[in-house]
Amino acid sequence: MADARRCLTSLAVLAGLVLSLPGAARADGWTGLFDVPARQAALKTRELASVRAACLAIPAKSAWRRLAPIPALQPTxxxxSDNSAEDFSWAVMVLSGRALGGDEKARRQLAELMLAWAEADAFEATPEAYDPYYALKRQLLPLAVAFQVLSPTLTDEEAKTLRDWIDPLVRRIDARFDGDVDLNNHRTLADSVLMVWGSIVGDEALFEKGVGRFRETLAETRADGTLPLEARRGARALWYQRQTLASLTVIAEAARGHGLDLYAQASPDGRKSFATLLSALLNGLDAPLLATVYSAENHIPGPEKDYLKPDLGFMETRGHGRHYMAFTEAAARGGSELAFGRLDALVDSRLAGQRPLIDEFVGGNATCFWGQPR
Structure with a gap:
C-alpha cells in the first residue's frame, strides 16, 4: 500500500510538472483568449442561434482579397495614430468571427489573406516609436485571435508561416519609451497582446506580462476606482478608463483559461478590484460631473478641449462598425459584485441593440466570442 501511495504521489507530481510546461494542454482550461472548440460547439446549439447570427451578421467582401500588404505603420x-491598416484589421475581425460561426468560405478567405500579408512581411518595417507601435498593437490582437481560430485547420507549413510573421511583431511591442506610454493604457494594451500570444504559443514569460500588468493596475488604482494617468485626460477621462478596462478584460479572459480568476483579484491593500475600476466608469456615465474632479487637469484631452463636455462617443458604433464597448460581452459576466450587475443592465439597455460588438481592443467580434442571448 505504501508503494502504491508513493507511485500515485510521483504520478501527481509528474502531472503537475507537465501541466506547467509552456504549451502543455490544461485539463481545466484552454490556451489563447477563449476556448475555441467549446465556443464553436456552443454556437451550433439552438440556444445560441441568435449569437451565431451575430458572428455572421457582417458580410465578407471579395475586395478584401485585394488588400495590399502595408510594409510599415508610420508616426502621425x-x-x-496611423489608421492605414484599418481595412485589413476590419477584414480580419469580420472573417475570424464568421469562421468561428462556421462559415467555411470565410475561414479560407481569412487564411489566404493572412498568409498573403505574412509572406509580404507586412508591418515589419514599422519604426520603433510609441505612436506607430501603438497602431501595431491594435493590429496584433485581432491577428493573434484569428490565428487561434484558424490553427486547427492550418497545415503545419501554413501555421509556421503565420507564427513566424506574428511572433517577432508581438515581441517588438514590448519596447519601452521612458514616458507615460510605458505605464498607461498603451502599456496595458501591449501586455494584453503579449499575454494572449504567449498563451497561444506556450510562452509563460509573455503570459505573465499580462498577469503582472493587471496586478500593477489594481495597485495604482485610487480608492474611487479612477486611474491617475487616465482620469486627468480632460473630455476623454472616461474614454481612457474604458480603454484600460477593455485591455484588462482581455487579460482576465486569457487568465481564465489558465485557471486564474483575475476578476476576483484584489489589490495589495484588499480594497480595489476590477469591479472598483468598472464602478468608476459606470458612475461617470451616470453622473459625468464626477469625472471633473481629476479631468480638469486637461492633459492631452483629445479633440474636445472642454473638460466639462465628456466625450462619450465610445457608447456608439464608430468607424468600420467597430464598438469600443465590445469588452462588455465578456466583462458583464466577470463576477457577482454590484458593478457587474450594473454593467449587465447597461448592455441590455444601451448596447445589445448595437450587436455585433466588434473591436480590435478585444481581438474581434466580442459578441461571437462571449455573447449570450438577450
Missing part, C-alpha cells in the same frame, strides 16, 4: 502628427 498630433493626436491619433
Amino acid at each position: 502628427e498630433g493626436y491619433g
Whole structure:
C-alpha cells in the first residue's frame, strides 16, 4: 500500500510538472483568449442561434482579397495614430468571427489573406516609436485571435508561416519609451497582446506580462476606482478608463483559461478590484460631473478641449462598425459584485441593440466570442 501511495504521489507530481510546461494542454482550461472548440460547439446549439447570427451578421467582401500588404505603420502628427491598416484589421475581425460561426468560405478567405500579408512581411518595417507601435498593437490582437481560430485547420507549413510573421511583431511591442506610454493604457494594451500570444504559443514569460500588468493596475488604482494617468485626460477621462478596462478584460479572459480568476483579484491593500475600476466608469456615465474632479487637469484631452463636455462617443458604433464597448460581452459576466450587475443592465439597455460588438481592443467580434442571448 505504501508503494502504491508513493507511485500515485510521483504520478501527481509528474502531472503537475507537465501541466506547467509552456504549451502543455490544461485539463481545466484552454490556451489563447477563449476556448475555441467549446465556443464553436456552443454556437451550433439552438440556444445560441441568435449569437451565431451575430458572428455572421457582417458580410465578407471579395475586395478584401485585394488588400495590399502595408510594409510599415508610420508616426502621425498630433493626436491619433496611423489608421492605414484599418481595412485589413476590419477584414480580419469580420472573417475570424464568421469562421468561428462556421462559415467555411470565410475561414479560407481569412487564411489566404493572412498568409498573403505574412509572406509580404507586412508591418515589419514599422519604426520603433510609441505612436506607430501603438497602431501595431491594435493590429496584433485581432491577428493573434484569428490565428487561434484558424490553427486547427492550418497545415503545419501554413501555421509556421503565420507564427513566424506574428511572433517577432508581438515581441517588438514590448519596447519601452521612458514616458507615460510605458505605464498607461498603451502599456496595458501591449501586455494584453503579449499575454494572449504567449498563451497561444506556450510562452509563460509573455503570459505573465499580462498577469503582472493587471496586478500593477489594481495597485495604482485610487480608492474611487479612477486611474491617475487616465482620469486627468480632460473630455476623454472616461474614454481612457474604458480603454484600460477593455485591455484588462482581455487579460482576465486569457487568465481564465489558465485557471486564474483575475476578476476576483484584489489589490495589495484588499480594497480595489476590477469591479472598483468598472464602478468608476459606470458612475461617470451616470453622473459625468464626477469625472471633473481629476479631468480638469486637461492633459492631452483629445479633440474636445472642454473638460466639462465628456466625450462619450465610445457608447456608439464608430468607424468600420467597430464598438469600443465590445469588452462588455465578456466583462458583464466577470463576477457577482454590484458593478457587474450594473454593467449587465447597461448592455441590455444601451448596447445589445448595437450587436455585433466588434473591436480590435478585444481581438474581434466580442459578441461571437462571449455573447449570450438577450
